[in-house]
Amino acid sequence: MTAPTLDGLLGSAGVLVCCGSGGVGKTTTAAALGLEAARLGRRAVVVTIDPAKRLADALGVPGGLSNDPVQLPADGPGELWALMLDTATTFDGLVRANAADTEQAERILANRFYHNVAGSLSGTQEYMAAERLHALHADERFDLVIVDTPPTRNALDFLDAPGTLAKFINHPLFRLLMMPTRRGLRVLNVATQPILRTIGKVVGGDVLADAVAFFQAFSGMETGFRQRADEVIELLQSDTTRFVLVASPRADTIEEARFFAARLQGSDLSVSAVVVNRCTPQFGDPPTRRPRNADAALLYDNLREMRATARAERVHAAALLADPALPVDVHTTFVPTLPGDVHTMDALLQIRGLLFDTPA
Amino acid sequence: MLVVELDGKPTLDQLLPDVEVQHISASAALGEYLDTHGLSRVAKRLATSGIIDVVATASPGIDDIVVLGKIKQLERGGLYDLVLVDGPAAGHAITFLLSAKSLLATVRGGPIRTQASEVAEMLADPTRCQVVLVTLPETTPVNEAVETAYALEERIGVHLTPVVVNAVDVGALLPAEAAPEGSPMRAAAEFRNARRGMHAAERERLAGLLALPQLVLPLVAGSVLGAAAVDTLAAGWDCE
Numbered sequence: 209m210t211a212p213t214l215d216g217l218l219g220s221a222g223v224l225v226c227c228g229s230g231g232v233g234k235t236t237t238a239a240a241l242g243l244e245a246a247r248l249g250r251r252a253v254v255v256t257i258d259p260a261k262r263l264a265d266a267l268g269v270p271g272g273l274s275n276d277p278v279q280l281p282a283d284g285p286g287e288l289w290a291l292m293l294d295t296a297t298t299f300d301g302l303v304r305a306n307a308a309d310t311e312q313a314e315r316i317l318a319n320r321f322y323h324n325v326a327g328s329l330s331g332t333q334e335y336m337a338a339e340r341l342h343a344l345h346a347d348e349r350f351d352l353v354i355v356d357t358p359p360t361r362n363a364l365d366f367l368d369a370p371g372t373l374a375k376f377i378n379h380p381l382f383r384l385l386m387m388p389t390r391r392g393l394r395v396l397n398v399a400t401q402p403i404l405r406t407i408g409k410v411v412g413g414d415v416l417a418d419a420v421a422f423f424q425a426f427s428g429m430e431t432g433f434r435q436r437a438d439e440v441i442e443l444l445q446s447d448t449t450r451f452v453l454v455a456s457p458r459a460d461t462i463e464e465a466r467f468f469a470a471r472l473q474g475s476d477l478s479v480s481a482v483v484v485n486r487c488t489p490q491f492g493d494p495p496t497r498r499p500r501n502a503d504a505a506l507l508y509d510n511l512r513e514m515r516a517t518a519r520a521e522r523v524h525a526a527a528l529l530a531d532p533a534l535p536v537d538v539h540t541t542f543v544p545t546l547p548g549d550v551h552t553m554d555a556l557l558q559i560r561g562l563l564f565d566t567p568a
Numbered sequence: 569m570l571v572v573e574l575d576g577k578p579t580l581d582q583l584l585p586d587v588e589v590q591h592i593s594a595s596a597a598l599g600e601y602l603d604t605h606g607l608s609r610v611a612k613r614l615a616t617s618g619i620i621d622v623v624a625t626a627s628p629g630i631d632d633i634v635v636l637g638k639i640k641q642l643e644r645g646g647l648y649d650l651v652l653v654d655g656p657a658a659g660h661a662i663t664f665l666l667s668a669k670s671l672l673a674t675v676r677g678g679p680i681r682t683q684a685s686e687v688a689e690m691l692a693d694p695t696r697c698q699v700v701l702v703t704l705p706e707t708t709p710v711n712e713a714v715e716t717a718y719a720l721e722e723r724i725g726v727h728l729t730p731v732v733v734n735a736v737d738v739g740a741l742l743p744a745e746a747a748p749e750g751s752p753m754r755a756a757a758e759f760r761n762a763r764r765g766m767h768a769a770e771r772e773r774l775a776g777l778l779a780l781p782q783l784v785l786p787l788v789a790g791s792v793l794g795a796a797a798v799d800t801l802a803a804g805w806d807c808e
Contacts, residue, residue, distance in 0.1 A: 230657055231704065261715075265708045324629070324674065359657050361575045414676050460579055489759060492752030503746035507753040510742055514756050547762035549770075551707040 213539050214452075214481050214563060218245045221480075222448030223345055223353045227472075229464035230359030232456040233485035233543075235262040236550050238356035239290075240560040241452070245352050247284035253277050253350045254290045257337045257366075258358040263290060268553050277349075281553075289350065298336040299326040306432040315425045321418035334362070335369035342440045364468065367444055367475050450480040455528060457484055457521030462528045469533035479533075482540040483563070484525050488518040489544035569650040572639060580654060583798050590642075594631035597638045605679055630680060632667035636687045643696060655699075661716060665691060665699075665724045694727035702732040703774070705767035714777045730781040733771055737764045738786045 217224060218241065226238045238254050245252035256263040256273070264272040267280055267290055275294035282288035300317060307313035316322050326332060337355075344353045357363040443449060451472055455465035469479055494511045529540060543562045550559055571589045573580050581589050642651050656664050668691060671684040690697050699720055703713035713731060720726050741761050747753035771782060 231709075261711070262708050265711065320674065358660075360660065361577065463579065464577075491755040491759070494752060501746065503743040504753070506742055507744065507747045507757045510760055511753050511756040514760070545763070547759050547766075549707045549766055 212450075212480060214241070214483075214541060215244075215248070217450050217452070217480055218248055218250065218352070220448075221352065221450040222446075223341060223355065223443070224450050224452055225355045225357065226452045226454055227357045227363055227468050228359075228454035229461050229468075232454050232461055232465075233550070234359065234454040235356050236266050236556065236559055237452070237454050237483050237485065237543075237563070238354050239263060239266045239556055240563055242288050242290070242354050243282055243556060243560050244564050245354070246282035246286035246288040249285040250352045251287045251350050252289065252352040252354055253344055253347075254288070254354045254356065255293060255337075255340065255344065256291075256356040257293050257333070257363075258356060261292075263292065263356055265551050266556060268551070268556075277344075293333075293337055293340055295333045295336045296323075296326045298340050299332065302336075302339060302433075302436075303429075306429045306436075308428055312425065312428070316422065319418060319422045319425060321422040334366040337366040338369050338440045338444065339436070341366075342436070342443050345443060361464075361467065364471050364475070367477070445477070449477075451477060453479045453482045453534075455482065455484050455525075456486040457525045459524055462524045465528050466531050466533065469528075469531055473533040478535055479538055482529065482534070482538055483543060484528075484540065485543045486545045487521055487525075487542050488514055490515065490518050569652060570642060570648040572642070572651060572653040574635065574654060574656060592635055592638055594635055597634040598631065601634045601637065601683075629663075629667035629671050632664050633671055633680065633684055633687060636664075636668060636691075637683045640687050640690050643690065662719050662723065665720065665726060669724065692725045698727045698729045700729045700732060701780075702734055705733055705736050705770040705774075707770065710770050710774045710777070713774065717778055717780070728780055730783045731774070731778060732783045732785060733774065734785045735787045736767050736771070736784050738767075738784065739764060741765070 212220070224241060226234050226241070228234045235256065235258070238256070242252045242254040254263065254267075261272050263269075267273075269278065269280065269290065273290055273292040275291060275297045277289040277291040280288045280290055303316050303322075304313045307316065341353060341355060344350055357366075453465055453468055455461055465482075472478060491511065491514070494508050494515070498508050499505050525540075525542070528534070529538065541563055543559065546555060546558060548555065550556060569587065571580060571584060571587055573589055573591050574593075639651060639653060642648065655661055668684045668688040671680060672688060675681045675684065701713050701717055701720075703709045717728060717731070721728065737760070739760075741764060742757040744754055744757035744761060747757065771784075775782065
């Protein structure tokens with residue numbers, strides 16, 4: 209079986225995850241993939257997990273993106289939508305969907321510990337990203353979800369996040385906290401458990417009391433949460449979810465790309481396509497001799513310098529493509545640096561043209 | 569001086585063969601924190617039973633505060649004149665540095681509160697701590713740097729040093745018309761001039777949006793960032 213091309217992936221995948229380190233044009237690539245998907249007739253939604261406003265900038269969305277998908281103008285029979293993940297709002301929705309009644313949902317949503325978990329806890333963001341991915345995949349408005357991951361080493365933690373939550377719910381401490389208590393005895397109950405007393409010493413008694421109240425309010429919802437986590441894991445590991453590795457041809461970013469490839473391999477997943485952005489463009493051969501004219505000599509030196517840079521870049525990219533964590537003959541697209549900045553729809557269409565050989 | 573790396577990348581060790589580099593992870597810092605607070609026996613039990621994750625969950629921001637606490641300890645230890653931290657990317661940097669203030673608002677007592685208040689004190693004191701923003705001469709990174717700068721000053725009250733603009737193509741514009749139209753030399757020069765023009769325009773825009781001096785790091789040709797390139801960059805450190 210030959211490796212799928214980017215066009216092939218856009219035609220067949222249900223979820224496309226773009227991963228790579230910062231500054232490699234990952235967001236731009238995700239946006240350009242979305243544009244091409246719409247041209248091919250797919251109903252695509254591009255999701256950014258990165259709290260930075262890069263995707264809104266790249267797509268030129270005035271006022272930025274929100275947690276609800278907005279439709280963007282795109283040529284072709286398909287559709288292009290975009291949204292920025294809001295962890296807290298997504299978690300609230302999940303609580304409402306799983307709560308036995310409004311009263312339980314409100315009790316949880318009003319809890320201070322819950323607010324901290326939903327709003328600022330690292331790990332929650334990854335879990336909600338996976339959760340949102342699942343929800344969008346199931347949403348009938350869309351048939352392709354393109355994910356722009358944040359530019360950190362932990363970007364792929366969302367692959368493990370649903371499993372981590374399931375483990376957390378099964379934890380003995382969690383069960384201990386879920387034990388039925390009589391009203392008024394709750395604080396006493398906390399104080400008499402040595403392990404809870406210790407945790408209270410570290411984080412402060414009031415924080416712990418909030419946590420206990422949260423877990424007790426959560427009671428009865430864990431089955432729903434666990435089932436949902438299992439479904440999310442299944443989606444991430446299914447054949448419809450594909451990974452596009454985005455890199456730029458510099459020694460340090462190539463090193464990072466290899467880290468991502470190994471990380472995916474470690475989760476029994478693999479890279480389906482590679483995009484190498486920001487390659488120094490090549491303009492042809494210089495004259496055989498350096499011109500005598502001083503001005504022309506400057507241009508000659510510039511052309512030679514750019515050729516040397518491009519050659520060094522190819523060597524770096526080759527090191528990535530030869531990495532054992534990547535499938536042999538993985539489809540690779542090299543995208544040259546544009547003379548200007550990519551932050552308008554026109555420039556984005558130009559990038560799409562370079563990725564797919566379609567008219568800009 | 570000491571360089572602190574937070575996300576486990578080995579890159580800095582290779583780039584700085586003659587400088588001491590320490591890696592700090594949240595879980596190691598939390599373990600050490602429990603140790604120094606007379607909870608070492610409990611710490612082991614917590615770690616082996618996996619409860620340590622629950623502790624971190626019970627108090628969001630605790631993983632950030634123990635890392636900042638460890639940095640504060642290194643700063644206070646007196647072993648180094650300067651502790652240089654390779655911080656998290658723009659999106660996470662604000663949450664990271666804001667953890668001290670957030671915890672002060674939610675935790676009313678105990679060692680975490682003490683820790684948070686000591687970290688907040690360090691962050692607010694420009695003689696002890698300053699933040700170096702690093703950006704690129706392109707639209708989105710400049711926008712991000714400006715937003716981050718305002719958030720850091722207004723929400724955290726931390727002092728900012730001059731902003732570093734990295735990978736700037738600093739050369740003068742090339743006399744492109746010295747080669748015939750359509751020739752490789754002409755096309756390459758026009759491309760290079762467009763990039764240089766864009767970099768200059770973005771630096772000017774940044775100066776207009778952010779009243780901080782700029783430190784320019786020139787683009788290193790050849791795309792190989794090695795120890796030698798770092799020396800070249802350090803030698804070319806140019807403040808405007």
